[in-house]
Amino acid sequence: MSEDGQLAALVDACHWIGARGWCPATGGNMSIRSSEQRCLISESGKDKGSLRVEDFLAVDIASNQVDDTRTPSAETGLHTLLYRSHPAVGAILHTHSVNATVLSRAELGPTLDLTGYEMQKSLTGVGSHLESVVIAIFENHQDIPxxxxxxxxxxxxxxxxxxxxxxxHGLYCWGRDIQQARRHLEGLEFLFHCELQRRLLETK
Structure with missing residues (x-):
């Protein structure tokens, strides 16, 4: 898909995310890789549910430099790191949903281990509910570097x-393109909701 097509798909995904309340109060940030050298990332302070194509800024993946007077997301450095670390990644979605935020605090260890859920197969490469899906958890830090x-x-x-x-804080997820990243986001959000409900029921 062309850059314009991918950006249009990203804007559509942002509206979908906003409608689900996964990025309240202008939180979150989204991007696509537009070439080997650059990505397009959401402008800081914009409501994700009403983003337009014009609200994305070009960023150099190697240097984080922006050729624009506007300010990209404060977490741009995490996006560019992921693009450098994962050459196959074409889109990144960062959300602040209640389920992801609460579960990241309810799980005190360094990883969230999910198993037994059929919806694990929504994640690329996972073929069975019997597999273990391991999601790393990092401590929140205001210093992005x-x-x-x-x-x-x-x-x-x-x-x-x-x-x-x-x-x-929330979830970072990605895919080879916006369609795959969107599927991973929806699948992970469903799994987080199930896991949180399971833990709540176990405490009763």
């Missing part, structure tokens, strides 16, 4: 798949 360094170290040691959680 520090957080990016932690993500890079973890990925080098044990490559990340599908996405990761930032504790008390």
């Amino acid at each position: 520090t957080l990016a360094a932690q993500v890079a170290e973890r990925h080098h040691r044990d490559p990340l798949r599908f996405g990761f959680l930032v504790r008390g």
